[in-house]
Amino acid sequence: MPRAKDNRKAVGTEHCGECGTLARFYQVQKGNRTGYLYRRCECGADQRTGAAVQVKWLETMQRTGETMIPHPLEGSREPAPEPAKPAPEEPENTPEPRAKSEGNPKTENKRAGLIGLAAMAGAVAVALFT
Ligand SMILES: [Zn+2]
Incomplete structure (x- = not known):
């Protein structure tokens, strides 16, 4: 079965509690909603685009490591991603x-x-x- 080369790479997964299979998240590859996630599992496709569900998916899915298109909503809610590094302490006198x-x-x-x-x-x- 030939693999479509565009949007078939799951960027994230999660266990679906309803059908018990692994749900996969993909990203919309083009158009107005480029970068938006959609979710597929045995329950079917979930293509909701509401900010709440999109951000929730972003935060809860297990990322696969696939390169992600920057999500339009990512960062709007995330606090500074980098934890402040502790300043090197001066050697004590x-x-x-x-x-x-x-x-x-x-x-x-x-x-x-x-x-x-x-x-x-x-x-x-x-x-x-x-
Ligand atoms: Zn399911």
Whole structure:
């Protein structure tokens, strides 16, 4: 059986709860309603063109991956499709040493790190015991 080369590629499918078969969605290939979906299953063809049903189909059908004609109604309801990407976080600064010892904070800051922190703790201990 020869395959018509235009509008026979299903762009989406869904399980039809009424006839129990796989309903397929196709797109109108030309004319005023280019891009509109229509649905076929054992129940017959559903060619409703109301915005409500068209948008519902767009949202609920399982897309087959076939290239779709941009649907005239798609985007009118969809919110921004791209989720905002989290901005890359700035690397955190070296945590400020909370001990205010008699030392020189600037140099201590520059030497921050485990050794610095340990030294700082030592300095605090010394400060506490004197
Ligand atoms: Zn059906």
